[in-house]
Amino acid sequence: MDLIERISQQFQDSAQTKLEAMEFLAAPLADAVQTMVACLVNNGKILACGNGGSAADAQHFAAELVGRFEAERQELAAIALTTDSSILTAIANDYSYNVVFAKQVRALGQPGDVLLAISTSGNSANVIEAIRAAHDNDLTVVALTGKGGGQIGQLLREGDIHLCVPAERTARIQETHLLAIHCLCDGIDCLLLGVDE
Numbered sequence: 126m127d128l129i130e131r132i133s134q135q136f137q138d139s140a141q142t143k144l145e146a147m148e149f150l151a152a153p154l155a156d157a158v159q160t161m162v163a164c165l166v167n168n169g170k171i172l173a174c175g176n177g178g179s180a181a182d183a184q185h186f187a188a189e190l191v192g193r194f195e196a197e198r199q200e201l202a203a204i205a206l207t208t209d210s211s212i213l214t215a216i217a218n219d220y221s222y223n224v225v226f227a228k229q230v231r232a233l234g235q236p237g238d239v240l241l242a243i244s245t246s247g248n249s250a251n252v253i254e255a256i257r258a259a260h261d262n263d264l265t266v267v268a269l270t271g272k273g274g275g276q277i278g279q280l281l282r283e284g285d286i287h288l289c290v291p292a293e294r295t296a297r298i299q300e301t302h303l304l305a306i307h308c309l310c311d312g313i314d315c316l317l318l319g320v321d322e
């Protein structure tokens with residue numbers, strides 16, 4: 126296969142994964158938008174975490190809430206738990222990498238807040254521990270996963286929302302996670318502002 130063919134196949138696969146995900150994710154994404162808006166209008170905040178590409182997704186989401194997505198609106202409260210290298214290195218060094226997010230959730234998470242937990246495998250130990258901490262502090266969890274949801278799928282409880290991309294390849298799942306994150310931002314703006322375009 127030459128490179129052009131290979132690249133074209135990636136575009137095809139990505140588009141196909143997104144289309145297949147639409148029927149699984151549209152309804153829980155709408156629920157997640159409503160949960161997040163209810164949190165934000167009640168002075169709650171959204172904490173977001175994940176590893177690698179999913180850390181970038183967590184930061185991308187927080188940037189669009191605190192700054193803006195497509196429309197001008199008030200700043201919204203979101204924090205990526207992936208960015209403070211002093212906190213991350215101290216916790217990893219003194220305790221374990223498995224609790225780098227959980228300890229931040231325990232420090233910052235209040236009842237009524239939302240944890241956006243992102244893991245393509247559903248099996249990252251530090252994201253799992255963050256969900257346990259969120260449950261202990263009465264946060265609602267919105268989980269973005271793939272590959273059947275892994276251990277995170279088993280850990281979620283009533284009131285949480287599972288957005289599981291029906292795919293096995295990490296890259297394709299990540300690409301669909303980014304679309305889901307933009308659907309969340311668009312939906313939040315729509316409910317807060319009545320933005321229709």
Ligand SMILES: O=C(CO)[C@@H](O)[C@H](O)[C@H](O)[C@H](O)COP(=O)(O)O
Nearest residue numbers: 176177178179244245246249295296
């Ligand atoms: O972006 C990629 C692969 O596309 C990697 O950086 C990937 O995010 C990392 O391997 C993560 O550690 C994977 O964790 P997870 O999605 O299984 O929770």
Ligand SMILES: [Zn+2]
Nearest residue numbers: 178295296299
């Ligand atoms: Zn990636």
